[in-house]
Amino acid sequence: MKRVRCPKCDNFILFDETKYKEGQALVFVCNACQKQFSIRLGVSKLRATQQEENKSASPAPEEETSYGFISVVENTFAYRQVLPLKLGDNLIGRRNKGTEVDIPIETNDPSMDRRHCYINVSRNKRGEIIYTLRDNNSLCGTFLNNDILGSKDRVRISDGAIITLGATTIILHDNTEEPEP
Numbered sequence: 001m002k003r004v005r006c007p008k009c010d011n012f013i014l015f016d017e018t019k020y021k022e023g024q025a026l027v028f029v030c031n032a033c034q035k036q037f038s039i040r041l042g043v044s045k046l047r048a049t050q051q052e053e054n055k056s057a058s059p060a061p062e063e064e065t066s067y068g069f070i071s072v073v074e075n076t077f078a079y080r081q082v083l084p085l086k087l088g089d090n091l092i093g094r095r096n097k098g099t100e101v102d103i104p105i106e107t108n109d110p111s112m113d114r115r116h117c118y119i120n121v122s123r124n125k126r127g128e129i130i131y132t133l134r135d136n137n138s139l140c141g142t143f144l145n146n147d148i149l150g151s152k153d154r155v156r157i158s159d160g161a162i163i164t165l166g167a168t169t170i171i172l173h174d175n176t177e178e179p180e181p
Contacts, residue, residue: 001014001015001016001017002014002015002016002017003079004028004039005106006028006030006032006033006035006037007035007037008030008033008035008037009030009032009033009035010108011030011031011032011033011108012108013028013030013031015028017041020041021041022041023040023041024040024041025038025039025040025041026038026039026040026041066084066175067084067085067086067087067121067129067175068084068085068121068129068131068159068172068173068174068175069082069083069084069085069173070082070083070085070092070103070119070163070170070171070172070173071083071170071171071173072105072107072168072169072170073168073169073170073171075167075168075169076167077107077108077109077112077167077168079106081105081106083103083105085103085119085121085131086102086121087121087122088120088121088122089102089118089119089120090102090103090118090119090120090121091103091115091117091118091136092105092116092117092118092119092165092170093105093112093113093114093115093116093117093136094107094109094112094113094114094116095107096114099114099115101114101115103119105165105168105170107168109165109166109167109168110166111139111140111166111167112138112140112165112166112167112168113136113138113139113140113165113166115136115138116135116136116138116142116165116166117133117134117135117136117138117142117149117163117165118133118134118136119131119132119133119157119172120132120133120134120154129174129175130156131156131157131158131161131172131174132154132155132156132157133149133154133155133156133157133161133163134149134153134154134155135149135150135151135153137151138165138166140165140166142163142164142165143163143164143165144157144161144162144163145161145162146164157172158172158174159172159173159174160172160173
């Protein structure tokens, strides 16, 4: 089963993609807002555009290194996602049109802010990668292992740290393991 997001209200619609051929156009009507929209099965235009942008932007050698990733735990609001981290501040928040974040999480969780928290990736004096978590004055707060962070707290986190943003849970993975597809 695949999910399609309504472009008007962000509601998900499920359909069985095995019944259709690649390149076939499908028309949907959203149950929530009655918006009619169509999609074409196959390679997503957004992913193709992102890949072209990534190829055109020649990254510095420092950016090619893996700095770890976060995985979003699948729940009622969102499916499982694996999102890479970059060196420096990584602003994490709910994906929304017009909101700039470094790591946009696709979710309908109303308790997750559009600009919820930061994970800073840096190197210490020995060259080891360290991760620091801080809240971005979110309404529902940022929790690390069920403990809420204060507005000025900066907490060092490591591989396997469980972070809760509203009703969405993410797990930090360091750069020693490869992300699962």
